[in-house]
Amino acid sequence: MHAPxxxxxxxxxxxxxxxxxAMGGKRMxxxxxxxxxxLVALVAFATVDDRGSDVPAAGPERTLAAPAPxxxxxxxxxxxxxxxxxxxxxxxxxxxxxxxxxKVFGRNRFLVAYYGTPGTGVLGxxxxxxxxxxxxxxxxxxxxxxxxxxRLLPVYELIVTVADPFPGKGGDFxxxxxxxxxxxxxxxxxxRGALVVLDLQPGRDDFLTVAKRWRWALEQPHxxxxxxxxxxxxxxxxxxxxxxxxxxxxxxRVSAWLDRLTARHDLPEKVFMLHQFRSSMIVxxxxxxxxxxxxxxxxxxxxxxxxxxxxxxxxxxRPRQLRxxxxxxxxxxxxxxxxxxxxxxxxxxxxxxxx
Numbered sequence: 001m002h003a004p005x006x007x008x009x010x011x012x013x014x015x016x017x018x019x020x021x022a023m024g025g026k027r028m029x030x031x032x033x034x035x036x037x038x039l040v041a042l043v044a045f046a047t048v049d050d051r052g053s054d055v056p057a058a059g060p061e062r063t064l065a066a067p068a069p070x071x072x073x074x075x076x077x078x079x080x081x082x083x084x085x086x087x088x089x090x091x092x093x094x095x096x097x098x099x100x101x102x103k104v105f106g107r108n109r110f111l112v113a114y115y116g117t118p119g120t121g122v123l124g125x126x127x128x129x130x131x132x133x134x135x136x137x138x139x140x141x142x143x144x145x146x147x148x149x150x151r152l153l154p155v156y157e158l159i160v161t162v163a164d165p166f167p168g169k170g171g172d173f174x175x176x177x178x179x180x181x182x183x184x185x186x187x188x189x190x191x192r193g194a195l196v197v198l199d200l201q202p203g204r205d206d207f208l209t210v211a212k213r214w215r216w217a218l219e220q221p222h223x224x225x226x227x228x229x230x231x232x233x234x235x236x237x238x239x240x241x242x243x244x245x246x247x248x249x250x251x252x253r254v255s256a257w258l259d260r261l262t263a264r265h266d267l268p269e270k271v272f273m274l275h276q277f278r279s280s281m282i283v284x285x286x287x288x289x290x291x292x293x294x295x296x297x298x299x300x301x302x303x304x305x306x307x308x309x310x311x312x313x314x315x316x317x318r319p320r321q322l323r324x325x326x327x328x329x330x331x332x333x334x335x336x337x338x339x340x341x342x343x344x345x346x347x348x349x350x351x352x353x354x355x
Contacts, residue, residue: 094266095221098193099151102268104224104295105323105350111271112142113155113197113353115327118181123159124355125330131156131188138194138354144339145352154194155271156185157353160217161210163201163231163239173203173239174231176213186217197224197271201231203239207246208253218261224271225258226299227251229281245280248287259291269295273325273351276316277302288321297351299325303332306341317347325351 094102101107114134116124126134138154146152160177167173182198189196198217202210207227217223232244255272262270272294276282290296298321300313309326317324326349328336342349 095268097153097268098189098195098222099153104153104195104269104271108150109153110142110146110150111153111155111195111325111351112138112145113157113351114138114141115157115159115199115353115355117159117162118177118185123162124157126156126158131185135188135192135194141354142352145343147343154192155197155351155353156189156194157197157199157226158182158185159199159201160214161200161202163203163233165238165240172205173233174201174205174210179216182214182217186220186223190220190222195222195224195271196220197226197273199226199228199275201228201239202233203231204233204235204237207232207250208257211254211257215261218258218270219265219267221267224273224295225254226271226273226275227254228275230275230277230301243278243281245283247283248285248289251282252289255289255291255294255296259293262293267293269293271295271297271351273297273299274322275299275301277312279316285318285321290321296322297325298322299327299351299353301327303329305334306337309333309337310345313345319347323350325349325353327353327355329355 096102097104099107099109104111114124114126114137116126116128118127121128128134129137134156135154138156139152142152142154158177160182161174162177164173164175168175186196188194196217198214200207200210200214211218211225214225218225227246229246230244231239232246232250233239233242234244237244251274258270258272261267270293272291274282274297276298277300282288288296298316298318300309300316302309302312304312313324313326324347326342326345328342330336342352
C-alpha cells in the first residue's frame with residue numbers, strides 16, 4: 001500500500017492544535033466570569049447532569065455482516081435538498097430524518113459533508129464561513145456526486161472535542177468546543193434539512209467518556225457520531241506527535257451506548273462513523289459489532305495523489321461489514337479527485353467529506 005505520507009501532516013497538525021488551544025484560552029477567561037455570576041443561581045436551582053447514565057439495552061449484539069438493503073419507500077426526486085422544517089414529533093408520528101424516512105441511506109440518499117470546527121478554518125472547510133453560507137457551498141459541492149434518481153443529503157461533520165498538544169486541567173489532552181457554538185450548527189442543520197455528525201478527538205480520554213458529554217445533542221434525530229482514532233492517545237502519547245489507535249472493544253462500548261440511546265428515544269437511524277487511513281488505527285476491525293439502530297460507516301482518510309488514496313482505500317475497505325466513506329482534501333490532495341472519479345471507486349462510496 002502506498003499510503004499518503006503524514007510526517008508533514010503531523011507538524012501541520014501540531015501547529016493547528018496550538019492555534020486552537022490559544023483560541024480556547026481566550027474563551028476560558030469569559031467562562032470563569034460566567035461561572036462566578038452563576039453561583040447564586042445554583043444555590044436555588046438544581047442542576048441537571050446532561051452526561052447521564054447508560055439507558056436500557058435495546059437488543060442483542062450481532063457480528064457485522066453486509067449492510068442491509070436501504071428502504072426505498074419513495075420515488076426518486078430531484079437531487080437538490082429542500083430546507084423544509086422537520087415535522088413536529090408526536091407519539092403517532094415518530095421522528096424522521098431530513099427528507100423523510102428513518103434509514104440514513106434509504107430513499108437513494110448520497111451523503112456529502114463539510115468537515116471542520118466552528119469559527120475557524122484551521123481544521124477544515126466547515127468553519128471558514130457562517131452556517132448559512134457554508135450550507136449553500138456544501139450543497140453546490142455535493143451536487144456533482146449525485147446520480148439521477150438519487151437524493152443529496154448534506155452533512156455537517158463538526159469536530160466538537162479537539163485534541164490538544166498539552167494536558168490541560170484534566171490531564172486528558174483535549175477540550176470541548178463551546179456548547180453554544182455546537183448548538184448553532186445543530187439548529188442550522190435542522191432548519192436546512194441536513195445531518196450533523198459530531199466528531200471526537202479524545203486525546204488520552206476514552207471515546208465513551210467523551211461521547212457522553214454530547215448526549216444532549218445526540219438526542220436530536222438528525223445528529224450522529226464519528227470516532228477519529230488518529231487522536232486516541234495511549235497513556236504516554238501526545239496528540240500531533242504520533243498516530244493514535246482504538247481497539248474494537250472500545251468501539252463496541254460506544255456503539256452499544258449510542259444504539260440504546262437511539263432506541264430509548266425512538267429516534268431514526270444514526271450515522272456512526274469510524275475514520276481510518278492506516279490499518280493500525282483500528283485494532284481487530286473484523287470484530288466490530290453491528291447495531292440495529294446505527295448506520296455504520298468506515299471513512300477512509302489520508303491525503304496524497306489519486307493513486308495513493310485509492311491504494312489506501314483498497315487495503316482498508318470492508319464493504320461486507322460497513323458502508324464506505326471517502327475524504328477529499330481541498331488543499332493537500334494532488335490533485336483533488338473529481339466527483340466522477342470518486343463514484344467509479346469500488347467498493348462503492350456512499351459518504352464523501354471535504355476537508
